[in-house]
Amino acid sequence: MLTLATDTPQFYNEICEMIRAFEDVDNIILTDRNADMTVMERVENGVLSARASFRGEQGVFCEPFAPQDKPGDKRARKHAVKLAVYDVMKRVTHKRLPWGALTGIRPTKFLRELSGNAAVLEKKYDLPPEKSALLARIDRVQEPFLTIPENEIDVYIDIPFCRTRCSYCSFSTTDSTKGEALMRPYVTALMREADGCVSLLRDMERSVRCLYIGGGTPTALTEGLFEEMLTGITARFAPAREYTVEAGRPDTITEAKLRMMKSCGVDRISINPQSMQEETLLRVGRSHTPDEIRACFLLARQIGFETINADLIAGLPGETPKMFADSLEKVMALIPENITVHTLALKRGSRMAEAGVREHNAREVGQMVDFARETLTRAGYQPYYLYRQKYMTGNFENIGYALPGHEGVYNIDIMEETCDILALGAGGTSKRVYPTGGRIERAFNVKGIAEYASRAEEAVLRKRALFLS
Ligand code: SF4
Structure with a gap:
């Protein structure tokens, strides 16, 4: 105290x-x-x-x-x-913190507000030179994506279901194993909201830039419901410049679901290991194995996906830098076009935080993060977006790496807050980004799935008020 x-x-x-x-x-x-x-x-x-x-x-x-x-x-x-x-x-x-006195979530955006003047960050915020060099590098990669045509808008769809709950998770997700009866009203409400948003897009004379289905784990829906959701969303919002589904966990991905995504024009998917250590996956409550990750990658490649993202987390309980390095090596052997390296953040609401689990040794997490950066950049991956979170182990960062030409445009849009976003589903936050003065206004959807299912029309009205005022 x-x-x-x-x-x-x-x-x-x-x-x-x-x-x-x-x-x-x-x-x-x-x-x-x-x-x-x-x-x-x-x-x-x-x-x-x-x-x-x-x-x-x-x-x-x-x-x-x-x-x-x-x-x-x-x-x-x-x-x-x-x-x-x-x-x-x-x-x-x-102590000197890895990011000096910078506490914001979006340091790249902050650098841009300073007109790229990294010297100010180093002097005023005690930012170590290697971090300002990293920000400058990311800024250069992002540059072609930062000017958004006025008539474009991103569309985000939230599917808040997961098969099991990871022990570090603080998101609001519902157990998908409780069956279709729980998920069907959600998908039905989502289609009602989607219909309202199609009219809104027409009234705004906007077209979809990036279409992103995330969660939760969208593939946690049963095959029938997944098809209904995916074809419904595709019919209403595709084509888009980029179409992503966070398939996420391999224990929810089937060949049929992969083929549905392919035939709907999805061009980016995530298959997220988080770790390739079997005992870690068990410990954190993920119901899949490293072998399932490999099999899923293989299948997705056979079906023709050309951009696959794999997430890893540095600082998972019980993991040493050697185990993290082993996971990174195993993931790189799958040649994902994107690898996102997160640092464990224990937020309130997660089982680990509630159980009083403390952060991993910050020095070791620092070694993992540095190792990932050096190894991935040596292998030709470029850091292309970065964000930080509160409660993050050792005050580090999350970095998305991409092979050139495979940068996830939606990830840049959301992190840099350059593009309007229409967010559908429970807990969705739509954003209107004003062209000057850094002004951003938001409209929030209700969070609970049952509440959302009965109030989808209200979510459309809020978005109309946000974008048409
Ligand atoms: S897969 Fe993601 S959203 Fe689902 S429980 Fe795990 S961390 Fe939470």
Whole structure:
């Protein structure tokens, strides 16, 4: 437990996030006297300053301040407070975080806001040069995809069912083994929402740029329902520049489902091992084996899929850097066009977090992430999108790697927030990206599958209000 006194309680979450990036602290309690840490912020004579004191050390941030408008001024003040806390935590712990003081989810977007000025990131945010070089490299790969024609929009479909629940999962998914009776009303409602969205697209005079079916595990639907969903979505929204299905887990993929995807024009699929260690897969509750992954890849290749993504996670419980390296080698032997390397993030709601499981050794996770980057780039894969999450082991990142020409456009669109998104299904978040000022507005679908099934029309109305206002 740690007590905190601050004159900026509105930035409590950001202060806590920064403290926890350095130290594992359960409870951070606000108090007004005898606190372990104090954080103060002020604007005086055109100077914005923030100070943080902790265990006899002082962290300071200070810079000229010219507030342009209210939201801008709040953002600058929040940054000042975070940087002062970063400074004091670094002095106290003698640690330097892999991403310095950068805590945002989208560092590439941040670099672009600074007009590609990596020197500012290195100086102001203490970003290590290798990370700013990585961001600059990703920015170069993304460049051809960042200008979105005005009449294009991405469409995302959420299928929130999985066969078993992975122990690190914090998503809202429902057990597909409970049968069709549970999933059918969902698919029926999805088609009603899809009909409403087709009219909306017509009214907006927009065409579909990327069509992405994710989840959950879309292939967790029974073959009959999967066909109904896939042909229904294809008839309403295809063709698109890119058509992806996150097939995901091999225990849900059948030859018939692969053939359906192929005949519907799906050109990207995921077959996600997460690990190629049998005992790890058992430990984290994934009901498939490394052999099933291999068999699934082989089948997908025979059927003609030319872009397959494979996800791996660094930092799974019980895994050593050697085991991770072995998994990476085994996945690379399958020659996926995309490999996405995630770092384990234990969020609230996951079984592991609820059971009080602690993070993996950050130094070892760092070795895994570095090994993946070096090995994959040596093999010709390029990092093409990157994002970070809260609660991520060791404050690292998730990176999507692609062989040239196989970059997933939807992944870039969603991470860089460059394209409007129409999101269908329970929990879907549609986004309208305004052309200037970084303004983004959102419309949310209800989360529960039963609630969604009875309120699909309302989801369409919300999207109409978002995009036609
Ligand atoms: S496959 Fe993905 S969505 Fe499904 S339980 Fe595992 S982590 Fe969660």
